[in-house]
Amino acid sequence: MRNVGGTRHSLRSTRKLSIIAQDPSVTVEGKIVRASVxxxxxxxxxxxxxxxxxxxDYDVTxxxxxxxxxxxxxxxxxYLDPxxxxxxxxxxxDPRFHAQNAYAIAMRILARFEFALGRRIKWGCEGHQLNILPHAFAEPNxxxxxxxxxxxxxxxxxRPDKNGATRxxxxxxxxxxxxxxxxxxxLxxxxxxxxxxxxxxxxxxxEGFSDVVALLSVFALEEVVAAVLDGKPSDQLIDQKHLTKARLSQSVLFGLAREMGQELSGVRGKSLRHSIELxxxxxxxxxxxxxEVHARGELLVAAMLKSFLDIWISRLGRIGTITDGQKDRSLVVEEGARAADHLLTMAIRAIDYCPPVDLSFADYLSALLTVDREVVPDDKYGYRSALLANFADFGIRPSTHTDADGSWLRCNKEMIYSRTHFDSMLRDNEEVFRFVWENRRSLEIGDIGYIEVQSVRPSVRIAPDGFVLRETIAEYVQVLTLRVEELEExxxxxxxxxxxxxRSVRILGGGTLIFDEYGQLKYQIANHLLNDEADVARQxxxxxHLWEQGYFDQQDRTGSFAALHLSRSGVKETVR
Structure with a gap:
């Protein structure tokens, strides 16, 4: 088969584009930190x-x-970068660069998810394409x-500067x-x-997960790490006294938060600065x-960023000094970017190991630990121990349905496999529903509520030793609508x-099923409908919580990122 231009060779799979590596206010030697990604x-x-x-690029205002x-x-x-x-x-x-910047960052993040999960990722909205409006309106949102x-x-x-000028x-x-x-x-x-x-x-x-992905993807850029490490990016060596957790927290994390300035604090909610100060x-x-969701999300950001520092320092312990306590700056920067990139991969992959409804921080922590154990059993860099310790520092501990190390328990129940077809189970919602229905007692799904298999997705992951881990991820949801008096009585x-x-209320249950490459069930990660006392308490x-938040009095109960993000900027929402 011949490609365009007559060649039989594969075409290039990537291209380089310039972006602003963090924010225009982050500068080194008076110049904006940029990256070619x-x-x-x-x-x-x-x-x-x-x-x-x-x-x-349409401006409504x-x-x-x-x-x-x-x-x-x-x-x-x-491929040329203009x-x-x-x-x-x-x-x-130049508005055209603003368009390129937004396009390149969005595609980089999407590609990062697809690399981590080993499959194509769909947007949450309908259709294959997501619109981006880089100058949508005159509003801090x-x-x-x-x-x-x-x-x-x-x-x-x-805000006006000391001379009264604005930008x-x-x-x-x-x-x-x-x-x-x-x-x-x-997500x-x-x-x-x-x-x-x-x-x-x-x-x-x-909110917290979106912050974690944004920040770790920034720290995975060596240009950013080098720029904020100690303010001397041109030096070839760095004194190891700058490489303690306290000093790195001050230079890398606090330094970046400080440089981001006050202008974007409303849009960003100061989450980076607040997370570090917790x-x-x-x-x-x-x-x-x-x-409140943004304040609570900062707990997740804090635990992940402090874990990042611990992992970075652990990796630096394998780098020797060159002279008088000085280490090679390029290796220090490389290890920091690599630690951020590895932790970002874990953070993304963990979503596959989370229950599909009523997610808790405890569930997410157990998912992080499990997905890493599946790919890297020996944990030689201490990723899992760092996560356990730093999450515990903020009151977050693994789920109760876990092994001694905090990872999800393996499924060892007897299942009926003979009535389903292996090949169809890899991609077909109807086939997986047949499996769920036949095994509803073993899966402890119960006999009440409406059950729907919402997705069946393949997953391919590469372990550090080069071996491939193939899995199938399926999620099912249970829905039950009944009156308050029925729930109580x-x-x-x-x-x-x-x-x-x-009053009629709707409650949800559901689970994620992880099948191995042979079609055998490895994990059932579930928040059941009303199976036991823990489920009753969760419902x-x-x-x-929804009653206290006034949810049942709202006409639009789906939630709005526009209103949610605008609320932290201090600007009242306008209706267009």
Whole structure:
């Protein structure tokens, strides 16, 4: 088979594009820190418009359509980057670079998920393509909208400086913001029920996980690590006194938070700075101040970033000094970026090992530990021990349905396999539903509620030794609608006295099934409907929380990232 141009060789799979590596306010020696990143190579229409991302540069506030960015084809030669040598002023002022920046970061994050999970990832919205509006409106906000199939990025004027001058802040130029919103769209595609109103942890994980992906993907860029390490990126050596957890926290994490400035604090919610400042050794989980989703999400960010520092330091222990306590700076930077990249892979893969409904931080921690144990049993760099210790520092411990090491228990129950077909089980919802139905007693699903298999996905992972781990990930959901009085009388669910007895409520259960390459069930990771006292207590906590939040009085009960993100900027929501 011949490709375009007559060659029988494979075409290039990636191309390089320039992006702003973190935020325009992060500078080294007076210059914006930028990076040249790999993104999937594709033939683009003006916009750029590709097979997964479509940039539509329309400004609602100004009622203006900006000129489309055009990225040249590489079929007849090399893929060229039109902003490779551009000045900082050009990057800040040219809307076409803003479009390229948003496109490249979104595609990089999508490709990172697909690499970690070993399969194509769908967006949470309908269709194959996600719209990106890099200058959507004059407002300090950025959000993902499932209904509009879009990411919206606002712009606004900064606070006056000491001379009274202001400048325009574009959220589409912040790697952190673009990666965060892209992750919302991807996570919605992986677990659609995570946008369902639930306990505080589930909404907080959507925010915290998006922050974790955004920040670790930043630290996986060597340009960023080198820029904020000790302020001397041109030196070839670095004193090991700068490489303690306390010093790295001050230089790398606090340094980046400080450089990001105040302009984006409303859009970002100051999550990086707050997460670093949280004092470990305290149980935050029942603290009323940490029930709001952004505040609670900071606990997840804090635990992951402190784990990142521990892992980085562990890896640095294998690097010797060159002279007088000095280490090779390039190796230090490389190990930091590698630690961030590995932890990012774990964070992404863990989603496959989470229950599909009523997710808790404890569930996510157990998923992290399990997915890493599956691929790297020996844990020679101490990733799992670092995660356990740092999550515990903020009151987060593994789920109760786990092994001694905090990972999920293997499924050792007798199952009926002879009535289902192995090949169909790899991809067919109906075939997996047959398996679930035949084994509903062994799976402890029970006989009440509506059951639906929502997805069946393949997963391919490469272990450090080069061996391939193949799995099939299936998720099923149980739905039951009944009156408050039925929940209390028939199932002994404790609910607020103020809830009307006649009110109908919907409760959810469900599980994730992990099959090995031979079609045998390895794990069932479930939050059941009403199987035991723990399920009854979980349903009661969820409904009490929703009642206290006024959920049952709202007309739109699906939640809105637009309103949620706007609330932390201090700007009142406007209706268009």
């Amino acid at each position: 790999d993104v999937p190579a594709e033939e683009l229409l003006p916009g750029p418009r590709g097979y997964r991302v479509v940039v539509v 100004a009622n203006a359509l900006y000129a489309s960015a055009e990225l040249p084809s590489g079929l007849e030669g090399d 902003f490779d040598k551009a000045s900082d002023a050009k990057l800040l002022s 950025a959000f993902y909208s499932r209904e509009d199939r879009s990411l919206f990025f606002g712009y606004f004027e900064s 325009t802040i574009y959220t589409s130029l912040s790697h952190d913001v673009v990666a965060h919103e892209t992750t919302h769209a991807i 919605d595609g992986l677990r659609a029920r995570y946008l369902e109103p639930s306990t505080p942890d589930q909404g907080a994980l959507h 004092k470990p050794g305290r149980d935050y989980m029942d603290d009323p101040d940490y029930l 028939d199932f002994k669910v404790s609910l607020p006295e103020e809830m009307e007895r006649w 009661g906590r969820r409904l009490r």
